[in-house]
Amino acid sequence: MIKIGFVTVSDRASKGEYEDLGGPAMQSWMSHAIKNEWQAIAKVIPDEQQQIESALIELEEQGCCLIVTTGGTGPAPRDVTPEATEAVCQKILDGFGEQMRAVSLKFVPTAILSRQIAGIRNRCLILNLPGKPSAIDDCLNAVFPAIPYCIDLIEGPYIEANEHVVKAFRPKHAKKPTDA
Amino acid sequence: MIKIGFVTVSDRASKGEYEDLGGPAMQSWMSHAIKNEWQAIAKVIPDEQQQIESALIELEEQGCCLIVTTGGTGPAPRDVTPEATEAVCQKILDGFGEQMRAVSLKFVPTAILSRQIAGIRNRCLILNLPGKPSAIDDCLNAVFPAIPYCIDLIEGPYIEANEHVVKAFRPKHAKKPTDA
């Protein structure tokens, strides 16, 4: 069973002072895009680097092949999601942050303030997304086509996309597990 | 009073062998773009990492909410402005460097040689700009729209732009200090 982790990073949402909109937006996007059966594991935590790191490690150890986060990627002192992500990853994939900022820049000039990154921890891809639901959709529409093949390369499960929502791209030589 | 630091990094300009063109170009751009009253603090120093770090720290301690540098961002051995900037910042905002290079790339293919970065030290945004005055203008035209909101987020003063020169962008939910 494919497992995906959803981490909402927000001081206010974690205290219940604010409704978590980012977490449900990420889950809703995935439920439309992924064709396989999959299971969601969701967490809502405050903007504390240590707690974010623990949440990411725990979700990876529970077998998630993909973890997406929302919130905490700006320049403010409490924004530490990228720091936590970098600390638990073995490799950083700069192309994700570059493309998400390039896409967001078409909508708002403040896109350059986002420090969103993506990286690999063992067999799990961790991806920082913005806090705002519409920006989450813009970013996932842009980068998701590369995610299933990325997960193939780190020996995770074979993810199939709903082609009418988003197309997963794999090079011609890439094999389905049944061909292996 | 809003304070802005201007640091010209150049061995030759600091010895008086060469006229500092970058420093005045940055000040001139800001004087057209910023509507509030503000005070400039300018320094001209050699390409020495330790001296650049000290200058940046001093300007931040004097209350600058924004420091712009010119020079020292290329691949040559004496180019150490980004190294000094990174050493004194708590957070690096990769989007600034990416956008400045993307904009400069429209003019010259050697834009990819620039290692310009931006980062946050306490309540101050530090931004590396190129050495050439026309390239300074191109970069500031591109990234300035995001700067006032960035300074809001790090709890600095509320900067207003002269809209006929450049538009500062703030999300709709952003508050003026009078609304707070």
Place this chain on the structure above:
Amino acid sequence: MIKIGFVTVSDRASKGEYEDLGGPAMQSWMSHAIKNEWQAIAKVIPDEQQQIESALIELEEQGCCLIVTTGGTGPAPRDVTPEATEAVCQKILDGFGEQMRAVSLKFVPTAILSRQIAGIRNRCLILNLPGKPSAIDDCLNAVFPAIPYCIDLIEGPYIEANEHVVKAFRPKHAKKPTDA
């Protein structure tokens, strides 16, 4: 005499289980693009960080002003070419990786998975290229125009390009060695 290093990083190619296509593709591109006489030094090594670092150091010590690598830049555990490159360089030039990904993104959405970087070790520019020959050509067509001037700035030899293949860009104030 201008020396250029070519490093093919591949477990299978280094064992002879697979024909090295990337190395010859890089050499062929350079032989069309560079007008000066130059000498190639080629190596084929496995995806081992220590061996890649040793190969890069050795080629730089042998006097290469440019080293290009092929392979090992993806997200898989055995992909360590960027890690080795970063470890032996004094400066990283983020603009190269950004532009190569931006160009590759026009062809395949999985371009964001590439972690290709470029950096400076002493008087040598080291550049990671993709594994696939057609992608090598796309990347070199995009970034080569900036390479001769980059090598000027690090005090390497004056490289001249065959203008009907690719144009080297130098700012107007840049001097030929004969003008110095």
